[in-house]
Amino acid sequence: ETGVTQTPRHLVMGMTNKKSLKCEQHLGHNAMYWYKQSAKKPLELMFVYSLEERVENNSVPSRFSPECPNSSHLFLHLHTLQPEDSALYLCASSRGFEKLFFGSGTQLSVL
């Protein structure tokens, strides 16, 4: 393990459900990220938190809501998702915005 842990590994949800993805890092990093990975597409940066403040929000729909209560934990709250939101959601952390350490991801399926 690289020190970045994501749960759950797999998630199936209906379009009316509310669920949350969790990420935890034990590397002493000061920045955390959410990325979306879809088949045959580049990794898409969704949110960046530095020192618990959101510093980037790349025009992500409001049905995705991040939360960073401290420098070790990051959540992604999901509600009323669409089938096209099905993807692998990767959390990452870094010290000083370089050399990203990724978690194993949550494979999300929206039915």
Add this chain to the structure above:
Amino acid sequence: GENVEQHPSTLSVQEGDSAVIKCTYSDSASNYFPWYKQELGKRPQLIIDIRSNVGEKKDQRIAVTLNKTAKHFSLHITETQPEDSAVYFCAASFSGSARQLTFGSGTQLTVLP
């Protein structure tokens, strides 16, 4: 913003041969270029990176070259082995700002035994 193009999307080589993956970027201000490897079902992992003040960097069988004038950089893997089979992603950013880290679309490398 930055745009990173990666080619080829798939690459098959015989074990022992070399593999080359190329990326081009659009923003001349970009100065940090990492490469990530993602094995099937696993997380992306940084394998090598280069900064714009150098033209080449090597780490055992892996090397990266950078041509700032042409705005392209390449990953070279020599003496390929089956465990090199994975998806490789290039990326580019202006150092100090990972929110501007832009990834390529990935190359599926298959090393045939």
